[in-house]
Amino acid sequence: MSTVGAALYERRLPVLPDVEDNTLKLAERDGVLDFGATYGPRTLTLTFEITSSAADFNATVSALARTFNSRRGVLALEFADMPDKKWRCVYAGTLQLGATGSRLIDVQLRMNDPWPTSAQDTELHEYGDGLAFGDGYFYTDHSFAITAPGQTFTVNNAGSNDVGPLIRITGAFTNLSLTDGYGTLTLTGSTTGTDVIEIDCATDKQTVKKNGVNAYAMSNRVFPLLLPGDTEFTVTGAAVNVRIEFVFRYKYLY
Structure with missing residues (x-):
């Protein structure tokens, strides 16, 4: 993000998604019938600080809008402190600046599949496949x-x-x-x-x-x-x- 003049200021990342309970209330019966629970989508909020100069402020906001708008489809995010995981999100909400003069901007994201995944898959790769060191693949035992x-x-x-x-x-x-x-x-x-x-x-x-x-x-x-x-x-x-x-x-x- 530093290449567009922004830095991650705060990350609100729930440890687990919200639970959606499946229950049924019957007349004249105390309590409810429990049919289990499922997890809903996981919502993320990223707050960026605009680090560019005043002259480049609007250009940075525009770059953030291009990066996170809903027409981009699914975005695969990686965080520096969790480099081996991908968080696949879609833009959901409003790209909102703070009060006048603020350099903080909030990005609302939603994981429709709420579970992060490994950066690489387990597909078999052999020597000679044209892979370079750092491509993110490993020699699988699957x-x-x-x-x-x-x-x-x-x-x-x-x-x-x-x-x-x-x-x-x-x-x-x-x-x-x-x-x-x-x-x-x-x-x-x-x-x-x-x-x-x-x-x-x-x-x-x-x-x-x-x-x-x-x-x-x-x-x-x-x-x-x-x-x-x-x-x-x-x-x-x-x-x-x-x-x-x-x-x-x-x-x-x-």
Whole structure:
């Protein structure tokens, strides 16, 4: 922000989003019925101090308006004291200056998905991919070669929140199943060594594609979620010779 003549003066960042209770009041009955609770969006307020000269004051305000206006869509914010997390926000509210002569300006933001995510995802990158030091990628241990039925592997979710991964299965199998001890994802049919199956388990997606084409009918409509920590999977099927990759960003409560 210093390049446009502003500095972060104050940050109001709730530790958790507001809770939205789902309750029902019945006539002639004390209390309420509790149907659980969900988190609402997380609201952020950033206060910037305009550090530019009086001559450049309006230019700095204009630059802030270009940076934070709603037409920009989703903004991925990073804070210097939390460099490995991205806070994905949209502009919500009024870009408001203080009283006449004030150099403080408030920016109202809203996280529709209230959870910050890791700066990088877990997709496999190999030496020779053209990555440079500092690009923000790491060599992942979320990719597994499976050559026999009954083989197990463990996926680590280093975040503090559940996440729906993209499961990419490359290679040959017949009637493959993937079990985490709670549920079983089953893919019916056969693939060849060059086929790629992608199961997107994100709550707002839940799709199955084969070589980029809809293949939802192959699945039994089970989409695993990764809890924080380690999850062990067991693979069963016939003629299994695949690589299974879990691609996701860690999600954090804060």
